[in-house]
Amino acid sequence: MDVRAQGLQAWIDRLNQSELPALASVVKDIQRLAEHQHASVQQLADVLLRDASLTSKVLRVGNSSYYNPSQETIKTISRAIVMIGFDNVRLISLSVTLIDSLLEKAPREQLLELLARSFHAAVQARNIAGYVLSRHEEEVFIAALLYHVGELAFWGCGGEQADELAVQLKQPGIKPEEVVQAILGTSFRQLTLGLVKSWNLGELTSLAHSQAVSNDPAARAVALGVRISEAALDGWECEKMQALTSAVAEFTGVTEADALQQILASADEAVTVATTFGASRLGRLIPSTDPEQIRLQQAERQAALLQPDLLLMQQSLQDLGLMASGGGDASLILETLLKGLHRGVGLERVMVAVLADQQTRFKVRCAVGEGAEAWLQNFALPVDQPEQPHIFSYALRHRQSLWMGVPASYNLADLVTQPLRQWLGNGMFFIAPLMAGAREIGVLYGDCRLSGRALKHEQFIAFQRFTQLTGRCMEALSKRSAG
Numbered sequence: 001m002d003v004r005a006q007g008l009q010a011w012i013d014r015l016n017q018s019e020l021p022a023l024a025s026v027v028k029d030i031q032r033l034a035e036h037q038h039a040s041v042q043q044l045a046d047v048l049l050r051d052a053s054l055t056s057k058v059l060r061v062g063n064s065s066y067y068n069p070s071q072e073t074i075k076t077i078s079r080a081i082v083m084i085g086f087d088n089v090r091l092i093s094l095s096v097t098l099i100d101s102l103l104e105k106a107p108r109e110q111l112l113e114l115l116a117r118s119f120h121a122a123v124q125a126r127n128i129a130g131y132v133l134s135r136h137e138e139e140v141f142i143a144a145l146l147y148h149v150g151e152l153a154f155w156g157c158g159g160e161q162a163d164e165l166a167v168q169l170k171q172p173g174i175k176p177e178e179v180v181q182a183i184l185g186t187s188f189r190q191l192t193l194g195l196v197k198s199w200n201l202g203e204l205t206s207l208a209h210s211q212a213v214s215n216d217p218a219a220r221a222v223a224l225g226v227r228i229s230e231a232a233l234d235g236w237e238c239e240k241m242q243a244l245t246s247a248v249a250e251f252t253g254v255t256e257a258d259a260l261q262q263i264l265a266s267a268d269e270a271v272t273v274a275t276t277f278g279a280s281r282l283g284r285l286i287p288s289t290d291p292e293q294i295r296l297q298q299a300e301r302q303a304a305l306l307q308p309d310l311l312l313m314q315q316s317l318q319d320l321g322l323m324a325s326g327g328g329d330a331s332l333i334l335e336t337l338l339k340g341l342h343r344g345v346g347l348e349r350v351m352v353a354v355l356a357d358q359q360t361r362f363k364v365r366c367a368v369g370e371g372a373e374a375w376l377q378n379f380a381l382p383v384d385q386p387e388q389p390h391i392f393s394y395a396l397r398h399r400q401s402l403w404m405g406v407p408a409s410y411n412l413a414d415l416v417t418q419p420l421r422q423w424l425g426n427g428m429f430f431i432a433p434l435m436a437g438a439r440e441i442g443v444l445y446g447d448c449r450l451s452g453r454a455l456k457h458e459q460f461i462a463f464q465r466f467t468q469l470t471g472r473c474m475e476a477l478s479k480r481s482a483g
Contacts, residue, residue, distance in 0.1 A: 004160075004161060005185075006184070007184075007186055008185070011184060011185075016198060019156075020101050022101065023097055023098065023101035024199055026051065026094075026097045027199045027200075030044070031200045032200065033047065041086065044077070044081060044093075045081065047093075048089075048093055053100075054100075058080065058092050058096060059077070060278070061276055061277060061278075062080040062084055066272055066273065067276070068083065077089070087139075090138065091138045091141055095277050096278065099278065105156070107156065110166060111155035111156050112285060114148055114151060117148075117230065118144070118152065119274045119277075119286065120266075120286045120287070121144040121147060121225040122141045122225065122270075122273075123266050123269050124144070124225035124266045124267075125141065125144035125221045125222045125224065125225025127265075128224050128225060129217070131252035131254070132217045132221065133217060139204050140221050140222055140225075142201075142204075142205075143204040143222045144226055146201055147205065147222065150188050150190070151188040151192065153191070154184070154191065164183055165183050170307060172309075172343070189209060193206060217251075220251065224247060224248055224251065227240075228241070228266075231244055232267065241263075244263075245260045248263065264289045267288075268289055270286050271283040271286050306342075306343070306346055306348055308344065308345055310344070312344040315344075316339055317465060317466070317469060319336050320333065320340070323473045328473060328477070330477060333470060333473045333474065334352055334470075335366070337352070337466055340466055341462075341463065344462075345446075345463065347430070347448060347459065348447065348450045349367070349368070349369030349372065349445075349448075349449060350367065350444075350446045351367040351368075351446075352367070352442060353442050360383055362379075363380055369450070370450055388417055389415060390415050390420055391416050391420065392420075395432060395433050395443050396440055396442070399435070402430070402432070403430055403455065403460050404428060404429050405455075424445075424449070427447065430444075430446045430447070431443055432463065432464065434471060434474065435474070436475045436477070437471075444466075
């Protein structure tokens with residue numbers, strides 16, 4: 001069990017002494033050279049040569065087409081410094097050291113996501129700075145890359161406290177800053193500023209965190225890069241991104257259309273840069289600019305947020321149990337059902353389709369999950385026509401809860417008709433009849449189509465349990481109305 005660290009100084013000591021001492025020492029040495037106007041090629045080469053694996057990685061990056069389009073082979077660090085420049089070699093060394101130190105253990109998803117965002121921010125910031133600064137773009141890159149260094153270091157080395165925080169952050173309705181403060185005894189921002197000072201990471205990284213950003217063009221470029229990398233997670237069309245595009249256009253003196261092109265080109269470039277630095281697995285986490293990929297990435301991101309919540313599931317089942325023995329109108333019953341299946345059981349999309357129009361067709365009464373709006377407005381499915389039977393009517397007629405897409409139900413695959421596929425997509429789903437006693441009400445549907453994750457046995461058991469309890473609630477409700 002690792003020793004708990006509490007408070008800013010305790011974390012800085014732990015990261016410097018037991019978790020990241022190699023990173024801390026290389027970073028300090030490389031940064032120290034940056035401050036000397038006359039630091040020689042040899043001095044930088046000496047720092048890097050102390051670490052053979054770092055040297056070989058810097059040479060590999062230096063030889064990549066991204067940094068060395070002429071493709072003249074670079075075999076020594078001193079040659080790399082001459083060919084691609086002192087500042088670029090510093091940037092590569094720092095970035096490679098950071099990636100290696102953080103990714104050498106089995107990295108958790110929070111670290112990978114944040115590191116991908118940091119790379120994206122760094123490339124955006126450097127390219128924005130290129131319009132307004134004649135030099136120092138490389139410092140802007142490093143400052144944006146290290147903007148969240150405290151949080152990166154924590155997710156990389158926080159041990160049990162990181163596990164604890166990951167669990168806490170998934171709870172609905174929490175305030176992230178308060179939870180971080182409680183578990184670490186400090187904030188991520190303070191931890192970043194503490195490491196910036198301890199590792200001597202230069203003024204710019206601190207400045208980017210301060211309120212005086214607007215006066216310093218380099219710090220402003222860093223801040224814009226960081227904010228773009230965050231907004232992009234909500235899509236290139238989102239409101240925040242539109243405001244940032246205007247801000248970039250104003251700052252760099254180009255049109256908004258050109259600013260957006262520049263931002264999109266930088267996102268693609270960030271994927272190349274991450275791969276060049278030996279972190280190709282980060283590429284999938286940097287928002288894509290290809291429309292089809294964007295759709296998939298957003299769906300994955302949405303789905304990644306949805307994990308089963310057993311407490312919420314138990315609570316919903318309990319609430320339905322109480323409503324079955326008295327009380328609760330139809331809309332409260334359905335709301336509890338949807339919440340329990342979506343957030344409790346972890347089904348990404350859930351729908352209740354009821355018999356409507358003199359029982360001639362199924363219409364969606366309520367639904368939850370991405371795309372549910374379209375179902376609510378437009379979904380209409382005729383009850384079986386003899387020439388085209390389908391799974392909704394089958395499940396209701398045969399009073400059967402079905403798990404479609406597994407071998408046990410392959411013989412029913414033809415009942416997922418073409419019109420249904422257009423509404424639901426392809427892949428696994430659960431479907432069950434909703435009854436009030438002997439009266440047919442409709443069907444309950446659930447899937448994990450957004451991420452394409454396979455459904456699980458325990459989810460099916462829970463789905464059936466929710467179906468039965470909802471039926472009992474509906475039966476109690478119809479008896480009360482009849483009485």
